[in-house]
Amino acid sequence: MLKQTLQQKLLQKLSPQQIQFIKLLQVPTVSLDARIKEELEENPALEDGSLANMAEPNEEYPDRDPDESFDSEESFDSDEFNVDEYIQEDDYTDYSNNYNYTDEDDDKKEIPIAVQDSFFEKLQQQLDLLALDDRDFLIGQQIIGSLDDDGYLRRPILSLIDDLAFSQNVIATESEVLEMLKVIQDFEPAGIGARDLQECLLIQLQKKDQNNPTIIQATKVVKNYLDEFTKKHYDKLEKSLGLTSDDLKNIVNEILKLNPKPGDSGAVAGKQLHVIPDFHIINNDGVLHLTLNGRNAPELRVSRSYQNMFEHYEKSDQKDKKMKEAVQFVKQKLDSAKWFIDAIKQRQQTLLKTMNAIMEYQYDYFLTGDDVKLRPMILKDIADRIGMDISTVSRVANSKYVQTEFGTFLLKSFFSEAIQTESGEEVSNKEVKKILEECIANEDKRKPLADEKLTEILKDKGYNIARRTVAKYREALNIPVARLRKEL
Known part of the structure; x- marks a missing residue:
């Protein structure tokens, strides 16, 4: 039986402006x-004004928390167009930063990266030097292409045989x-x-001096x-090998010299991790100064x-349907451009306000x-300090870095829980972790401290x-636990 009822519901929905602000807020400077x-390419109503010689209006944008709802009166569902809203020089003709986001020490030098062959290219070069027929060469290529970044062959041999049949039209046997x-x-x-760690270590040991007793015993241990x-x-x-402590120590040292990830040896050197800090804190004679890095924001x-x-x-006197559709399109692009500029400015203010509160708290x-x-x-x-939602602070802290005189850190690393000492004082659990590291x-290392001893x-x-x-x-x-920290 169908029945109609009237219900009232209170729902909270995110407007397009809020969604855009949230997405921009969690994007790091890099x-x-x-x-x-991307926005400039998609929206022709938005332009890069970095070359324009226009003064920045001293307009204040109120802090807007993306996690709290607000009235969306600027929705473009309206049929009425207020032209003055889009042609005023003082409103949105130009976008520039109200803050000093430049880093005095930033001379924009590029990091030199050495040009070198990749791990797979080096293997291919060695394969090219061998006198192989076409069949073996294709099998060798297939094996090299199936290695992972660590240099291991994780795929089963039967799968390699299938790959050769389908991709190279080579019917190979398992023995080949x-x-x-x-x-x-x-x-x-x-x-x-x-194909596994044991085989990797054994291959490396087999290339060493087989007349050396330590190498022989090390091979026996690995096998x-x-x-x-x-x-x-x-x-x-x-007990099992009848070794003395000194003999075992030499064997362990020999095994530890081996590389458990041989593929990394040729790949890691070319990789560079470069963090661009979002904030800079400078200590000027005991007074901290905070700036926001805006070099990526034109x-x-x-x-x-x-x-x-x-x-x-x-x-124009012409008000036909085509003209109205064209203007509706233009209005939508202008709205989008204004919202994007608004979101960038609100992002900057939110970042500065959040980081400033963190700096004052951890002065x-x-x-x-x-x-x-x-x-x-x-x-x-x-x-609570900035009057915004916890999720807003979380978005800032989880993806932003601050550069200080003693290093560059993720904002999330400054957050920690409290631990109460015997005197009743509350301290950060990071202080406890630092003491643990020192202990x-x-x-x-011959008798590492167990967790019970560390607790004492x-x-x-x-x-x-x-x-x-x-x-x-x-x-x-x-x-690791005490047993795994033990050394001979």
């Missing part, structure tokens, strides 16, 4: 230039592929073409006791030609760079935390 170029694989495993770097070796059960190895303005279209429409830390001075701080602390760095040390220092919390902090620092 990606902002590409985003602006395995024979060619042995040839490639003899290439440099040593260990290439292995028969790799699991015990990786778990550092050194006592079991000594000046933007609304197109004069599109404004002239509205002037022409206002003076002592930014003066010295000492982790002990880092105060406990959560997203809500900053959100582990200074420990006797922290309690002696006034930090009353549980052993499981110590284990959680240790794992967060990527420090």
